Amino acid sequence: FRAWEEQLDQSKVVESDDEQELLFSIPFNGAVKITGLCVIGENGPSHPNTAKLWSNLPELRFDNAHGKAHQEISLTYDPSSTLAYQVNPSHFSRVTDLSLYFPSNFGDEITRIYYIGLRGEYLGVS
Template identity: 50%
Template sequence: MAPHGRCCEGDHQHRDTPEMGVEYSLYTKIDKNNLECLNEATEGTGKTVFKPWEERLNFDVYVESDADEELLFNIPFTGNVKLKGIIIIGEDADTHPNKVRMFKNRPRMTFDDVSAVADQEFQLHVDNTGLLEYATKVVTFNSVHHLTLHFPSNFGADTTRIYYIGLRGEYSEAHHHGVTICTYESRPNIADHEKLQDNVTHRVQ
């Protein structure tokens, strides 16, 4: 097994440090009122997997897919996020998702939209402890105000279960720029029009 904190198989790291609770606090910056989980068996359970690091192993709370194994999360943030890493926890090997596809700043995606090329995707490993972190492309996931996570399949079960989704990164408040109102003359200025004609005539000559 690779040492904790060192890269493992190229796409994820084993991590378990005291700072993880602080690093994985982006869930507090999610606009929970507008968060959507499509194909959840029980309404509202998709929101419950975004929780404190200390509660990641609470297997009493989870989201399970309904009609098939797919789940789709639309995650709006209250500001801008630089996303650096993601952790996915499942309990049972068969119901654990085996892939996640990530889309940046495409609000309210549906299953009709997921045929688009993802900004990044990972083949997932079964993780029931939260030690596998998948490092995102920071350049790609800079200034994220909306994140979509698509879980298309699992390791063989009819439905998918997710117990925890952890997001690591940096947060900054959204900037609200003032609106500049310009007032334009509704009537043409005849003097300006005559000057323009003089200039045109002069250049033609």
């Protein structure tokens, strides 16, 4: 994760290992209200095609990430960060831990993500 101003910097990348799956667990130091998600991947088949989001489920792992998420988003190619996907406010209004699971991409063996951006506001320490 890095600053918004660095969103188009492709010198830093996260790649999946042997499969397409990537899983991120993001703890916050206070509660946040998340309103949107931005994902920048490669402009090709390694770009993730789906994002599954859970709020306040820090124990999420690959083996239990295949279940129903609080929200599932179909992603499109967005190498220039023009899309912001809206999230359901009922599940993401007071988040202390966010889990993001990218189960697949557009056909490559590995998934590459250059930038993940979150929109919202900090609510404070509970």
